[in-house]
């Protein structure tokens with residue numbers, strides 16, 4: 001079968017692209033190896049709508065997040081996706097962290113984060129009496145979202161415009177042909193199929209580097225190889241769910257590739273702690289949450305929260321970040337690249353789409369749409 005555009009990956013990125021580009025004019029197919037959407041990273045995250053505070057100015061992560069924050073709230077309003085603009089406090093607990101907090105504030109301003117402001121200790125005492133604070137910032141536009149409903153809204157929008165979906169199909173080979181690409185697919189009954197497409201969009205999350213390699217890219221030479229970095233969560237018992245009212249983030253530690261173990265409020269009012277960061281030695285999707293991490297989580301949360309007891313927390317889920325940045329390496333941005341310069345015109349790679357990918361999804365989809373029009 002011939003398609004104009006094939007998207008590999010039914011996570012939030014592949015689906016947002018399908019929703020953005022489906023208009024009835026192109027023959028589009030989205031291929032996903034699981035039975036339905038969002039079975040990997042897109043359903044194993046904090047479900048926070050970020051504001052764009054931390055990322056280096058002018059990076060794609062910063063730009064797409066600042067714009068994505070607005071576009072995702074607009075989308076949620078328009079398509080009735082459950083969400084809440086709950087707001088987030090970033091908390092410094094001593095003088096040293098307070099200095100870092102100022103750097104974070106300046107970076108946020110440089111990134112164009114509009115409403116971030118300093119919050120006084122008296123404000124915190126009133127709003128968050130269980131939070132220990134030396135100084136703080138408040139980001140009113142940070143929020144929470146039901147990511148399943150978001151993905152469902154993308155799927156519906158794409159289906160309305162006749163996008164095709166192949167669930168339980170796995171891409172196992174890619175070859176360049178005169179017009180575009182032949183794609184080898186393993187069907188659920190074990191049959192091997194070959195389809196063709198002019199444009200191929202690689203939104204394969206944790207395996208996006210391997211898809212690029214299948215298409216003929218030297219992923220070490222081009223620094224596309226991914227590292228798996230697991231983030232664990234611990235849940236706070238329901239009885240303590242009134243401990244905080246907003247998202248509460250510590251000041252991130254230097255040289256740690258995460259935002260620090262924070263408190264996330266869910267749409268139903270329950271609280272969870274995390275994620276931490278653990279680079280995995282092996283490239284496997286192991287989502288276990290070791291119980292022995294309880295000490296680390298309790299100590300981290302207790303450094304800025306009072307009223308939490310050791311037995312108030314218990315292991316919850318985990319997610320794996322598809323990181324371009326290896327352990328101890330410096331910042332790496334998203335790769336969103338149309339690969340004509342590698343002699344692979346019409347191949348669009350999305351690699352290293354870790355946090356804030358959920359927040360950025362609509363802006364990433366717009367970028368990809370522009371690239372398709374260029375192709």
Ligand SMILES: Cc1cc2nc3c(=O)[nH]c(=O)nc-3n(C[C@H](O)[C@H](O)[C@H](O)COP(=O)(O)OP(=O)(O)OC[C@H]3O[C@@H](n4cnc5c(N)ncnc54)[C@H](O)[C@@H]3O)c2cc1C
Nearest residue numbers: 009011012013033042045046048171205231356357358359
């Ligand atoms: C712990 C953690 C916390 C996070 N918190 C936040 C947050 O609060 N806010 C935020 O904005 N972002 C957050 N993120 C980032 C966000 O979750 C990701 O950026 C986003 O989900 C990535 O979506 P995706 O579609 O690229 O990947 P995925 O959801 O992994 O989707 C990729 C899909 O491709 C499919 N696939 C792969 N290979 C093949 C193949 N060969 N054939 C067919 N299908 C294939 C997979 O099955 C998968 O379904 C977090 C991430 C993690 C890990």
